[in-house]
Amino acid sequence: MKNKNKVLVSISAFALIACSFSVSTYLQSKKDWVVSESAKKIKNPVKTSDESVKSGKALYAKHCKSCHGAGGKGDGSKSKELDTPCGDFTSSDFQEQSDGSIFYKINEGRKDMPSFKKKITDVEDIWAIVNYARTFDRGGNKEKPKVIVEEKKDPKEEAIKKTKDAEVKKDEKKTLVEKKDKAVVAADSISKHEKTSIALVLKHFEEALNASDSLKIMTVFDTNAIFMPKQKITVGGAIQINDYYKQLFKTNQLNLMISVEATELSNDFAFVRGNLIGERIFIIDNHKAPEENSLFMVMKKTKGEWKIYYSMYN
Numbered sequence: 023m024k025n026k027n028k029v030l031v032s033i034s035a036f037a038l039i040a041c042s043f044s045v046s047t048y049l050q051s052k053k054d055w056v057v058s059e060s061a062k063k064i065k066n067p068v069k070t071s072d073e074s075v076k077s078g079k080a081l082y083a084k085h086c087k088s089c090h091g092a093g094g095k096g097d098g099s100k101s102k103e104l105d106t107p108c109g110d111f112t113s114s115d116f117q118e119q120s121d122g123s124i125f126y127k128i129n130e131g132r133k134d135m136p137s138f139k140k141k142i143t144d145v146e147d148i149w150a151i152v153n154y155a156r157t158f159d160r161g162g163n164k165e166k167p168k169v170i171v172e173e174k175k176d177p178k179e180e181a182i183k184k185t186k187d188a189e190v191k192k193d194e195k196k197t198l199v200e201k202k203d204k205a206v207v208a209a210d211s212i213s214k215h216e217k218t219s220i221a222l223v224l225k226h227f228e229e230a231l232n233a234s235d236s237l238k239i240m241t242v243f244d245t246n247a248i249f250m251p252k253q254k255i256t257v258g259g260a261i262q263i264n265d266y267y268k269q270l271f272k273t274n275q276l277n278l279m280i281s282v283e284a285t286e287l288s289n290d291f292a293f294v295r296g297n298l299i300g301e302r303i304f305i306i307d308n309h310k311a312p313e314e315n316s317l318f319m320v321m322k323k324t325k326g327e328w329k330i331y332y333s334m335y336n
């Protein structure tokens with residue numbers, strides 16, 4: 023009897039430990055998907071309407087249902103083949119995220135979750151899916167979905183719907199123009215967000231230059247970055263760039279300001295033109311020399327982060 027109890031205790035202790043491990047690894051993996059503050063704040067330019075939810079539903083059925091399931095519970099037919107659980111769109115954890123976060127995750131993807139920015143090229147469509155995702159029941163069917171999508175088969179309502187549809191068709195031209203405007207607004211909000219992220223990287227670069235912090239400089243460059251300094255030999259690779267600055271900081275203290283004149287975006291690359299202005303102080307005798315350079319950079323986005331890929335100034 024005593025022995026039996028001992029066995030039971032140790033089995034349950036083991037189970038408890040195993041359980042807390044798997045819970046913590048689950049929480050860990052979930053926590054890991056960090057969305058930047060600026061991405062969280064991206065505004066949803068597509069208003070929730072029957073129309074947007076309906077188009078979101080159709081897109082969801084085509085692109086997402088196989089993994090996330092018809093009810094958004096993460097139990098689609100493909101989900102069993104995946105290493106990571108798909109998440110539960112009906113949970114309050116999920117629903118408490120901002121539209122911007124959900125949009126960002128669909129756009130970028132990670133691991134088993136595909137990135138959709140190349141598959142669903144009209145950002146307005148992704149926003150429509152975000153609106154549809156908001157209709158999944160919270161807390162397990164307790165609350166009603168915000169928008170009811172199912173069409174009713176009542177003949178009277180069908181007739182009303184038909185007249186409504188006819189009216190909609192009349193306004194089709196107008197709607198098309200509005201749709202285009204919305205798409206432009208959505209595209210604008212993304213490019214604004216990307217440009218802010220790029221400007222932030224350059225701000226870090228500026229801070230690192232002025233703080234003579236060669237290690238921090240390494241973090242703003244892509245591992246395979248190329249740096250072409252004025253009248254000097256080209257430097258390749260973040261480690262070599264770090265060495266270059268280490269040498270420079272031994273004799274020079276910089277006091278520079280980077281300003282961006284123009285940023286052009288093209289998928290995961292961006293072209294930045296700007297100025298690098300300020301002064302250079304020679305540590306040996308404290309004499310100062312003004313610096314006034316034009317700057318050109320190619321930025322590359324890897325795993326959601328912008329880094330300097332090519333940099334040159336003259």
Ligand code: HEC
Nearest residue numbers: 085086089106107108109116124127128132133134135151
């Ligand atoms: C091949 C399977 C698959 C498909 C198809 C897929 N997803 Fe996912 N999705 C996943 C997996 C797996 C995760 C969890 C990823 C992780 O946590 O690393 C996920 C995570 C997500 C998340 C984050 C969930 C959270 O808790 O924050 C969102 C949002 C999402 N998917 C939306 C979509 C949408 C919308 C579509 C369709 C346009 C889609 N997914 C298509 C597998 C898929």
